Amino acid sequence: MKKCLFSLTTALSQRTFSSPTTTTNTIHRTLTTTAAPSPPSPLPHNKFQLIDLSPTELNYYWDTQAPNESQLAYADKIFEPSRHSPIKQWTVAKFRAMPMSSMTPEVAFLGRSNVGKSSLLNNVMGAEICYTSSKPGRTTTMNAFGIGGTKGGESKVLLLDLPGYGKGSRTEWGDEIMKYLKRRKQLRRTFVLIDGQHGIKRSDEGMLELFRRYAIPHQVIVSKVDKVLAKRRPQIMSGVTKANMLAVQKSLEKMKPLIQPVGRLEGPPALGEILTCSSEVYRSHGDYLGVSPIRWAILAAAGYDGKMEVKVEQPAASGPDGSTAAAAAAAVPAAESKEGSRWEFT
Numbered sequence: 205m206k207k208c209l210f211s212l213t214t215a216l217s218q219r220t221f222s223s224p225t226t227t228t229n230t231i232h233r234t235l236t237t238t239a240a241p242s243p244p245s246p247l248p249h250n251k252f253q254l255i256d257l258s259p260t261e262l263n264y265y266w267d268t269q270a271p272n273e274s275q276l277a278y279a280d281k282i283f284e285p286s287r288h289s290p291i292k293q294w295t296v297a298k299f300r301a302m303p304m305s306s307m308t309p310e311v312a313f314l315g316r317s318n319v320g321k322s323s324l325l326n327n328v329m330g331a332e333i334c335y336t337s338s339k340p341g342r343t344t345t346m347n348a349f350g351i352g353g354t355k356g357g358e359s360k361v362l363l364l365d366l367p368g369y370g371k372g373s374r375t376e377w378g379d380e381i382m383k384y385l386k387r388r389k390q391l392r393r394t395f396v397l398i399d400g401q402h403g404i405k406r407s408d409e410g411m412l413e414l415f416r417r418y419a420i421p422h423q424v425i426v427s428k429v430d431k432v433l434a435k436r437r438p439q440i441m442s443g444v445t446k447a448n449m450l451a452v453q454k455s456l457e458k459m460k461p462l463i464q465p466v467g468r469l470e471g472p473p474a475l476g477e478i479l480t481c482s483s484e485v486y487r488s489h490g491d492y493l494g495v496s497p498i499r500w501a502i503l504a505a506a507g508y509d510g511k512m513e514v515k516v517e518q519p520a521a522s523g524p525d526g527s528t529a530a531a532a533a534a535a536v537p538a539a540e541s542k543e544g545s546r547w548e549f550t
């Protein structure tokens with residue numbers, strides 16, 4: 205199971221990109237040597253306009269490279285709404301009800317209930333197509349939306365809006381989602397949303413551990429970054445200060461050891477790239493903060509970034525006691541029996 209699920213696309217792309225540097229160095233470098241064509245122009249009161257920020261300013265790339273302007277433009281073009289995109293492809297409550305024949309690559313969005321999954325997807329797809337609510341537990345089924353379709357042509361990628369875990373969630377949703385995450389061959393990467401205001405909670409840590417244990421390719425996105433940037437939204441709309449940006453960078457730096465824990469042997473960790481977003485703050489009309497780099501990450505996960513996709517087995521990492529990641533996965537029934545309760549953790 206674990207072996208067939210593990211797509212080395214993610215692991216390979218982690219390896220082929222630049223090697224990790226120390227966190228502090230990376231943070232400083234991202235702020236001083238960004239790939240932006242022109243430096244952000246300070247506004248009065250030392251503020252920087254949102255539209256001028258490059259992807260490296262509010263995201264953290266240490267195993268990967270930030271997309272350049274033309275890659276972002278390409279991603280935006282693919283996601284441009286049309287008559288054939290986005291299209292709701294299917295909604296199911298049970299894993300066994302999912303269409304099995306489709307070969308279209310899939311990416312899934314998961315996170316605690318109310319973290320902002322459906323809102324982000326609406327902004328990514330440029331359409332109010334997912335249900336959103338201030339009440340946790342609003343998304344109750346697994347919903348697939350096709351992107352990049354053309355007349356007579358299939359979608360390029362399916363985006364899955366999943367129910368959340370934690371408050372307002374249900375054990376049976378968790379059971380079906382875990383089946384999907386573990387068994388679905390079309391799944392290329394799961395984006396795990398973490399609330400920027402609250403950081404990584406115990407339930408998130410448990411979920412990240414499961415991702416590693418089952419070798420499910422995953423990446424963290426920090427949602428509601430507006431709440432990290434400033435106390436009030438209007439303050440951000442008029443621009444952000446260097447201190448605001450450093451606050452975000454620091455919060456991302458703190459997450460790195462939690463998503464790529466050193467010395468843990470359960471399985472492959474999250475991609476070495478953390479993206480941030482806000483579904484409340486836009487750079488220009490309809491262009492919400494963080495959305496273009498997320499679009500690019502989705503396309504990269506689905507294999508549309510020009511890199512070849514390879515599926516190989518996960519290499520077994522042996523631990524000091526002779527245990528391996530494969531053995532850890534084989535021993536999962538015990539962990540699995542706890543998933544129901546873990547799903548309900550808040």
Ligand SMILES: Nc1nc2c(ncn2[C@@H]2O[C@H](COP(=O)(O)OP(=O)(O)OP(=O)(O)O)[C@@H](O)[C@H]2O)c(=O)[nH]1
Nearest residue numbers: 317318319320321322323337338341342343368483
């Ligand atoms: N400040 C702020 N609020 C947000 C943001 N994204 C979503 N929200 C709000 O958070 C609440 C939950 O949003 P949803 O998108 O429905 O969250 P969800 O993760 O899909 O929730 P479930 O489907 O219940 O698991 C709504 O009231 C949104 O308006 C954001 O970036 N910033």
Ligand SMILES: [Mg+2]
Nearest residue numbers: 321322342343
């Ligand atoms: Mg939702």
